[in-house]
Amino acid sequence: MARMKFLCDAERCTECNSCVTACKNENEVPWGINRRRVVTINDGEPGERSISVACMHCSDAPCMAVCPVDCFYQTSDGVVLHDKDLCIGCGYCFYACPFGAPQFPSTGVFGSKGKMDKCTFCNGGPEEDHSHDEHRKYGANRIAEGKLPLCAEMCSSKALLAGDGDEVADIFRERSTYRGAGTGAWGWGTAYNRKGV
Amino acid sequence: MKCLSTLFLCAVLSVQVFAEEAKTVDAQAYSQVLKESYIEEDKAVKLPEKLGYSGTPGTKFWRGVRSGISYQTQVRGDDTGVFINADGEYWRLYRNNVATVGGTIIGLSLLLFLLLYLLFGKFGVEGGFSGEFVQRFKLHERILHWGTASLFIVLGITGLILLLGRYLLIPMMGTETFAPIATVAKAIHDVLGPIFSVFLLVMLIRFIKDNFYQPGDVNWVLKGGGLFGKHVASWRFNFGEKVWFWIIFFAGTSIAVTGYILLFTDLVSGQRQVVELSHILHTVSATLMIAVLFGHIYMSIAMDGSLLAMTRGKVDKNWAKQHHSAWYEGKV
Numbered sequence: 368m369a370r371m372k373f374l375c376d377a378e379r380c381t382e383c384n385s386c387v388t389a390c391k392n393e394n395e396v397p398w399g400i401n402r403r404r405v406v407t408i409n410d411g412e413p414g415e416r417s418i419s420v421a422c423m424h425c426s427d428a429p430c431m432a433v434c435p436v437d438c439f440y441q442t443s444d445g446v447v448l449h450d451k452d453l454c455i456g457c458g459y460c461f462y463a464c465p466f467g468a469p470q471f472p473s474t475g476v477f478g479s480k481g482k483m484d485k486c487t488f489c490n491g492g493p494e495e496d497h498s499h500d501e502h503r504k505y506g507a508n509r510i511a512e513g514k515l516p517l518c519a520e521m522c523s524s525k526a527l528l529a530g531d532g533d534e535v536a537d538i539f540r541e542r543s544t545y546r547g548a549g550t551g552a553w554g555w556g557t558a559y560n561r562k563g564v
Numbered sequence: 565m566k567c568l569s570t571l572f573l574c575a576v577l578s579v580q581v582f583a584e585e586a587k588t589v590d591a592q593a594y595s596q597v598l599k600e601s602y603i604e605e606d607k608a609v610k611l612p613e614k615l616g617y618s619g620t621p622g623t624k625f626w627r628g629v630r631s632g633i634s635y636q637t638q639v640r641g642d643d644t645g646v647f648i649n650a651d652g653e654y655w656r657l658y659r660n661n662v663a664t665v666g667g668t669i670i671g672l673s674l675l676l677f678l679l680l681y682l683l684f685g686k687f688g689v690e691g692g693f694s695g696e697f698v699q700r701f702k703l704h705e706r707i708l709h710w711g712t713a714s715l716f717i718v719l720g721i722t723g724l725i726l727l728l729g730r731y732l733l734i735p736m737m738g739t740e741t742f743a744p745i746a747t748v749a750k751a752i753h754d755v756l757g758p759i760f761s762v763f764l765l766v767m768l769i770r771f772i773k774d775n776f777y778q779p780g781d782v783n784w785v786l787k788g789g790g791l792f793g794k795h796v797a798s799w800r801f802n803f804g805e806k807v808w809f810w811i812i813f814f815a816g817t818s819i820a821v822t823g824y825i826l827l828f829t830d831l832v833s834g835q836r837q838v839v840e841l842s843h844i845l846h847t848v849s850a851t852l853m854i855a856v857l858f859g860h861i862y863m864s865i866a867m868d869g870s871l872l873a874m875t876r877g878k879v880d881k882n883w884a885k886q887h888h889s890a891w892y893e894g895k896v
Contacts (some may be wrong), residue, residue: 377621384638404639406647408629414621420647433656435726436746437739453743455750457726458829462840463656465648470641474830479754 369532370426370445371488371510373519374539375419378546379526382407382417386518386527390421393489393517394506400470402486403518419518419527422447422468422486430460430469444510445532446488451504456480488529489516642833655840662844666851667728673855677862686868689882690795693869697878698895706877708767715760720854722749722756727847754827761820768813774800775809780890790886800891808860815849822846 382405390396390403403421424447431439431447438453439460449460458480461469471480491508494501501508509516519529528535634645643649701709725733726749734742781803787796789804801809822842825832832838864870869883884892 387639399641401639401641401644404637404644406645407636408625408647410636414625416621416625418647429653429656433659435730436743437730437734438743450739453739455743455747457750459656459659461642462836462843463652465650465652467643467646467649479751 368444369534371424371530372445372532372535373421373423373488373516374528374535376526376528376539376542377416377418378542379524380405380417380419381524381526383523385521385523386419389517389521390486393509394487395502396484396506397472400472400484402468402470402484419522420466420468421518422464422488423466424488429463429465433459433463435459440493442490444490446490446510448487448490448492448505449483449485450493451482451484452493454482456482458483489514642830643836649836651837651840655844658844659847662847662851663727663731666847667724667731669855670724670851670858673858677858681862681866684866686866688868689880689886691882693880694882696881698881698884698892699877700873700879700884701877703877705770706874708763708770709874712760712763712767715756715763716853716857719753719756719760720850720857722753723850724854725749726753757820757823757827761823764812764816764820768816771809772813775806777806781806795886795889797890798888800888802888804863808856811853811856815853818845818849819853822849 384405387401387403387405391401394402396402403419405417405419407415407417409415424445426445428439428441428447430449431441434449435457436453436455438451439447439449441447456471456479458469458471460483461467461471468485469483470485471483473479473481487505489507489509491497491501491511492505494504496508496511507517514520516529519527528538629647630650632646632649632651634643635647637645725746729742729746729749733745778799780797780799784790784796784798784803787794789798789802790796822845825839825842826846829839864874867887869880870887873879881892884895
């Protein structure tokens with residue numbers, strides 16, 4: 368059983384934001400906090416690509432490494448979660464995270480940002496599974512029900528994949544092979560001097 | 565027999581020749597195709613430069629996602645348009661390094677001065693104390709000093725809890741006990757910080773006049789500040805005290821300025837490097853000041869009769885003659 372991973376297929380993502388909406392709805396995320404976002408590169412130009420970004424549940428998570436109160440932990444599936452009761456709202460995890468996954472409820476006077484909130488891979492938190500407290504603080508716990516995160520389930524083009532890392536990688540590999548990588552392979556033009564081909 | 569073998573040989577050879585010919589033809593055709601498909605730079609179809617040569621996103625395209633450019637996104641917020649923040653990892657590594665190195669420096673400094681005090685005890689005054697006093701610090705100067713000092717000590721302790729708590733306190737008490745302590749420490753640190761900055765500003769203005777270089781300061785250093793027996797003259801503040809003042813001036817100012825940036829990060833949204841840099845500067849300056857502070861405290865206790873200057877505002881005349889003779893002569 369490999370680690371749980373997200374993978375967003377940039378060739379399929381249509382920027383529909385279904386993943387964003389699904390996440391907000393399922394986890395009852397308050398106003399102003401967005402656990403997931405879709406970033407579109409070169410919007411409107413040829414070669415536009417969109418990617419859905421949320422917590423990537425890093426194997427060696429920088430947020431976990433920098434937290435002054437050590438409130439992060441990692442499940443056996445590789446999902447990075449944190450304890451809101453321990454969080455002091457310092458914001459260090461936001462600065463350490465390459466993906467900007469940690470979100471804070473308020474800009475706060477005197478640096479009081481509030482408790483950090485982020486994508487939990489629909490795996491809840493340290494509270495007891497399916498308890499009222501867990502739902503209120505962390506949102507849905509679909510993994511405990513044997514389901515996968517709703518963002519990936521709701522993705523309209525199956526661009527966003529979530530689940531067992533090996534299986535996700537297999538699916539993406541098949542897609543890349545089927546789509547063909549020839550002229551799409553990075554460095555093709557440089558290697559074969561085929562400008563314009 | 566001979567005839568058959570010759571025939572056979574001819575057949576084999578001829579097949580080979582034909583095969584060679586066939587291979588040659590294919591190779592020729594292939595290289596022709598290659599030559600024809602090669603397009604000169606100026607005749608090539610112009611594709612957007614950022615895509616790279618082949619028309620689908622390549623390295624040129626994807627390189628941008630790490631560069632901190634803010635792209636299009638429906639989600640409004642701090643840096644939401646940025647896909648990957650590459651510098652956050654460096655900040656984390658710097659911070660953890662500063663924490664370990666800085667913590668070690670503070671620990672070593674504390675140990676050093678404790679050791680010095682245990683070894684050499686108090687340094688008395690030549691001829692003992694006279695019992696007659698002369699005023700050194702006025703009341704408002706003492707209030708400024710103790711106000712700044714006590715604020716700094718509380719800020720230093722709460723700051724160190726945030727910097728080193730994970731490495732030193734959590735192993736002792738666990739995360740459940742430490743988290744409320746850290747919450748309170750952060751709240752205190754955030755509130756006292758601006759108050760400290762005001763005290764610091766006023767104190768720096770009040771004391772700067774006597775802390776510029778004066779003739780004789782270098783001489784004081786070269787003579788070891790009177791440590792090796794021979795008396796050496798000094799003004800109101802000797803060279804060591806002046807160095808301490810300027811450390812407070814630069815490190816303290818940088819702590820205050822970076823502290824304000826860290827308190828109001830939403831005012832610098834979209835410039836996360838500013839916050840990251842401020843955090844590192846804040847930590848480095850604070851660590852430096854705490855380490856040298858132990859020296860300041862040591863001096864005030866080990867030099868017998870010095871502490872009285874800040875508590876009561878007056879010093880013994882013999883103390884003044886030994887430690888700050890030029891200043892004393894100016895007073896009487």
